[in-house]
Amino acid sequence: MRRMTRRAGIAALLFAAVALAFALPPAAAAEEEEEAEEEEAYAEEELSDCLDCHDESARYPVTPILATPHGVKADARTPLAQQYECQTCHGPSAAHIEDEAAPGVRFGPDLPAGPQNEVCLGCHQGGERINWQGSVHAASEIACTSCHSIHVLEDPVMIKDRRPDTPVMRRGQTAICFQCHAEKRAEIHKTSSHPLRDGVMLCSDCHNVHGSMGPSNLVKPTLNETCYTCHAEKRGPFLWEHAPASEDCGNCHTPHGSNHPTLLTARVPQLCQSCHLTGFHTATAYGAPDPSSPAFGDRFVGAKGCLNCHVEVHGSNHPSGVRFKR
Ligand code: HEC
Numbered sequence: 001m002r003r004m005t006r007r008a009g010i011a012a013l014l015f016a017a018v019a020l021a022f023a024l025p026p027a028a029a030a031e032e033e034e035e036a037e038e039e040e041a042y043a044e045e046e047l048s049d050c051l052d053c054h055d056e057s058a059r060y061p062v063t064p065i066l067a068t069p070h071g072v073k074a075d076a077r078t079p080l081a082q083q084y085e086c087q088t089c090h091g092p093s094a095a096h097i098e099d100e101a102a103p104g105v106r107f108g109p110d111l112p113a114g115p116q117n118e119v120c121l122g123c124h125q126g127g128e129r130i131n132w133q134g135s136v137h138a139a140s141e142i143a144c145t146s147c148h149s150i151h152v153l154e155d156p157v158m159i160k161d162r163r164p165d166t167p168v169m170r171r172g173q174t175a176i177c178f179q180c181h182a183e184k185r186a187e188i189h190k191t192s193s194h195p196l197r198d199g200v201m202l203c204s205d206c207h208n209v210h211g212s213m214g215p216s217n218l219v220k221p222t223l224n225e226t227c228y229t230c231h232a233e234k235r236g237p238f239l240w241e242h243a244p245a246s247e248d249c250g251n252c253h254t255p256h257g258s259n260h261p262t263l264l265t266a267r268v269p270q271l272c273q274s275c276h277l278t279g280f281h282t283a284t285a286y287g288a289p290d291p292s293s294p295a296f297g298d299r300f301v302g303a304k305g306c307l308n309c310h311v312e313v314h315g316s317n318h319p320s321g322v323r324f325k326r
Pocket residue numbers: 043049050051052053054058059060086087090093096097100102103106107108
């Protein structure tokens with residue numbers, strides 16, 4: 001059948017070429033237009049007609065959609081409540097029902113994302129997706145359906161079940177992100193990480209992958225605002241502020257994973273010494289190598305533990321908390 005269709009297509013092309021060469025009489029042109037229209041026509045058939053062929057035994061089972069939010073016929077906003085039902089998403093498919101030509105809109109990772117996304121954005125442009133246009137994923141030609149599944153009872157990327165003992169990692173959101181962001185999988189398996197491994201947290205707690213006002217698709221306009229949504233106590237205001245913390249948590253922490261404790265970008269004291277080269281007392285890691293130097297064997301760095309004395313690195317509200325010592 002497909003072959004016949006293709007042959008018919010070639011014939012139509014030939015016909016068009018010949019017709020052009022001889023400058024079509026108006027009647028023939030109209031006829032051709034009609035033919036083209038028919039190609040793009042919506043099938044008047046009902047839902048059940050699609051399901052005649054696409055039933056439970058089909059290679060790709062589509063009926064679960066009837067039990068998802070998209071399948072709620074009583075909700076006038078859903079695709080299946082629209083006049084052409086399945087064709088709201090799949091486009092005009094009269095020709096498809098006739099002779100197995102492809103339906104008007106096809107979905108798949110190998111097809112251009114633009115036309116696929118247009119269908120979804122027709123109903124989902126606002127809300128969380130207000131910044132979709134121009135976002136990194138949109139600019140990278142990622143299709144909505146690279147992350148979302150339509151014909152399943154539960155869209156894996158939407159699963160909110162965070163009980164650590166469910167295999168959400170394998171079937172849920174993180175697994176989908178890792179398909180393209182494999183390096184993040186390695187990061188969250190480092191010794192210190194946010195609890196993403198067991199699904200207690202999700203990537204979408206910090207990222208709005210549909211685009212955002214912030215850097216790196218963060219849910220808030222700045223990195224710090226994003227962190228404060230959960231670590232509110234780090235916001236302050238502090239009597240004694242530590243400038244790098246109020247400015248950017250990323251000065252000392254990495255969000256996904258680190259082999260240093262508490263998600264630090266480097267170990268203490270090296271971390272502190274990356275900024276504090278000189279000071280009231282020596283800030284050199286292991287004291288000065290030169291025994292004649294006054295800093296040699298300095299007791300302040302003897303334990304290498306800046307945090308032993310400067311305990312409140314994020315800022316202090318203690319009246320005597322200057323230098324974050326309490
Ligand atoms: C006469 C049987 C028949 C009817 C009726 C039918 N289809 Fe199909 N459809 C097929 C066959 C055969 C295929 C190709 C094999 C497959 O993918 O299962 C197909 C494929 C598809 C595909 C995949 C196309 C692709 O290449 O990506 C979609 C989407 C589709 N049909 C939607 C619909 C919709 C929507 C309706 C109702 C308007 C419908 N079909 C009605 C037989 C039918």
